[in-house]
Amino acid sequence: MGADVLVVGAGPTGLMLANQLARRGVRPLIIDRHAGPSRETRALGVQARTMEIYAKLGVVDRALELGKPGSGADLWAQGRRMARVPLGEAGRDLTPYPYILILGQDDNERIMGDRLHELGVSVQWNTELIGLDQEPDKVAATLKQPDGTTRKVLVAWVGGCDGARSAVRELSGITFPGAPYQHVFFVADVEATGSMVPDEVNAYLWREGFHLFFPMRGKDHWRVVGILPAELRGRDDVTFDSVVPSVRNEAGAGLTFKSCTWFSTYRIHHRSASRFRDRRCFLLGDAAHIHSPVGAQGMNTGLQDAYNLAWKLALVVKGQANEALLDSYEDERIPVARRLLNTIDRAFMLAVSDSWLAGLLRTKVLARIAAFAMSREPIQRFAFRVISQIGIRYRKSFLSQSLDELPDGAPRAGDRFPWLQLKFRADGPVEDSFQKIGDMQFNLIVIGQPAEAAPDVGELLSVHVIPADPMNDAELARVQIPRPSFYLLRPDGHVGLCGSRFDAAAIKQYFAERLHLGPRSAH
Numbered sequence: 001m002g003a004d005v006l007v008v009g010a011g012p013t014g015l016m017l018a019n020q021l022a023r024r025g026v027r028p029l030i031i032d033r034h035a036g037p038s039r040e041t042r043a044l045g046v047q048a049r050t051m052e053i054y055a056k057l058g059v060v061d062r063a064l065e066l067g068k069p070g071s072g073a074d075l076w077a078q079g080r081r082m083a084r085v086p087l088g089e090a091g092r093d094l095t096p097y098p099y100i101l102i103l104g105q106d107d108n109e110r111i112m113g114d115r116l117h118e119l120g121v122s123v124q125w126n127t128e129l130i131g132l133d134q135e136p137d138k139v140a141a142t143l144k145q146p147d148g149t150t151r152k153v154l155v156a157w158v159g160g161c162d163g164a165r166s167a168v169r170e171l172s173g174i175t176f177p178g179a180p181y182q183h184v185f186f187v188a189d190v191e192a193t194g195s196m197v198p199d200e201v202n203a204y205l206w207r208e209g210f211h212l213f214f215p216m217r218g219k220d221h222w223r224v225v226g227i228l229p230a231e232l233r234g235r236d237d238v239t240f241d242s243v244v245p246s247v248r249n250e251a252g253a254g255l256t257f258k259s260c261t262w263f264s265t266y267r268i269h270h271r272s273a274s275r276f277r278d279r280r281c282f283l284l285g286d287a288a289h290i291h292s293p294v295g296a297q298g299m300n301t302g303l304q305d306a307y308n309l310a311w312k313l314a315l316v317v318k319g320q321a322n323e324a325l326l327d328s329y330e331d332e333r334i335p336v337a338r339r340l341l342n343t344i345d346r347a348f349m350l351a352v353s354d355s356w357l358a359g360l361l362r363t364k365v366l367a368r369i370a371a372f373a374m375s376r377e378p379i380q381r382f383a384f385r386v387i388s389q390i391g392i393r394y395r396k397s398f399l400s401q402s403l404d405e406l407p408d409g410a411p412r413a414g415d416r417f418p419w420l421q422l423k424f425r426a427d428g429p430v431e432d433s434f435q436k437i438g439d440m441q442f443n444l445i446v447i448g449q450p451a452e453a454a455p456d457v458g459e460l461l462s463v464h465v466i467p468a469d470p471m472n473d474a475e476l477a478r479v480q481i482p483r484p485s486f487y488l489l490r491p492d493g494h495v496g497l498c499g500s501r502f503d504a505a506a507i508k509q510y511f512a513e514r515l516h517l518g519p520r521s522a523h
């Protein structure tokens, strides 16, 4: 066998999958048909949930060094600032990263590529997947090599991280329903001064569309994204100068452009694969779903697909779980992609619709509703959870089990376990739970009771009994975790099993039933 896992594509999703497998002791074969890393920035916004995963991967400091935190988002309509989403305040105490980090896709790929290299894995560039032949226990993949010859490799699993035109998807016969947006978009990197609030994302709504200004590193540097005015559509000689009048018209006369270092136009689609898996082949990232760039969700969703699949695949490859565990990947991630398409992409349709009614809605109704809603703290926090992706949960997954009804507001099975500051020892310091609780194994958190006869599943489980302490009590009350209670966290930090009374037998049964622990399945 060539490798246990073939990762097709070294964009952000493939690099994340390869990194997560490598640090879990599974050496992937990662290939990309391009000659080297992409130079295009494309995605720009790194969400809080991705930063949490970057912290586990050991690259968060590098990301912070290269990126620029956007601490708020401002909504403008007809020259007036209508609303502000204070990301910093809204996300405070929900995550160590209460902002959107503005960091180009190329930098994200470089950071993950360097980390992968440190883990001893190199991308095989100029290598294209051109054939897939699935057998019951393996996959024969045909690769076109840099010298133009082909070779066959035998692998146990394939991660299709090969983008919107995915060969893995097409060779697996999986359909990709959806449609292109009717509009043409433009993107420009500029040096500009104007009404924009520094260090924040500024969204300008206007009757015929919108413009977004993302703060970039360097004084007065912005990335501008918008839709091409109707009169410029269909022309192939559009330059940044041709869109300046419309941008200035809406963003105000005070807007001055000093330079433009990059300008491009593009069309986008909204699509979701009908399945995310065909037997031994999985689809992740843009191969599985594509969205509008508004909301900065696409790249982040792909990175989290990879984080969701990697721990499961690693357990199966290492013989620590049965293949049935892998069914949960599709069960958990398809709803996330579909929900994105039904919410943020729907809102996007309204934001770009050409009709006069939509124009009126955008500049009058939408702006006013946003202004009203965003002045309310619970709505701000709700919006932060959605956009930052920390609110993603898998309550309906077969990996999620609650033993009894916990009080309203308490974390449930399937939720991302909250970020806490706790004393893990009665005489110890207050520690950051995200730093303390590792992601290479399951974690059992036991509150207000002893963890008697916790099951012995070796390195698969760490047990943390949280001591009674006034500071701990206050912190647990803040996130409405009752005493007594216990939470079994999966390696990706989502709650697998929870209940009030500690139940060692139920935990043992969870491992037996959900991971199907037993003899290594043949492949």
Ligand SMILES: Cc1cc2nc3c(=O)[nH]c(=O)nc-3n(C[C@H](O)[C@H](O)[C@H](O)COP(=O)(O)OP(=O)(O)OC[C@H]3O[C@@H](n4cnc5c(N)ncnc54)[C@H](O)[C@@H]3O)c2cc1C
Pocket: 008, 009, 010, 011, 012, 013, 014, 031, 032, 033, 034, 042, 043, 044, 045, 105, 127, 128, 129, 130, 161, 162, 163, 164, 165, 166, 167, 168, 187, 266, 284, 285, 286, 287, 293, 295, 296, 297, 298, 299, 300, 301, 302
């Ligand atoms: C202008 C623009 C702005 C965007 N802004 C944002 C944003 O702010 N935030 C956000 O989250 N998302 C954004 N997105 C979306 C984001 O760029 C994508 O979601 C992201 O690139 C997906 O990553 P991926 O690794 O899944 O796919 P890709 O980045 O497309 O990578 C796929 C890789 O697979 C390789 N490949 C393809 N076929 C084969 C084959 N047969 N064999 C071997 N290799 C192959 C390709 O060479 C490529 O390197 C934006 C997109 C665009 C176009």
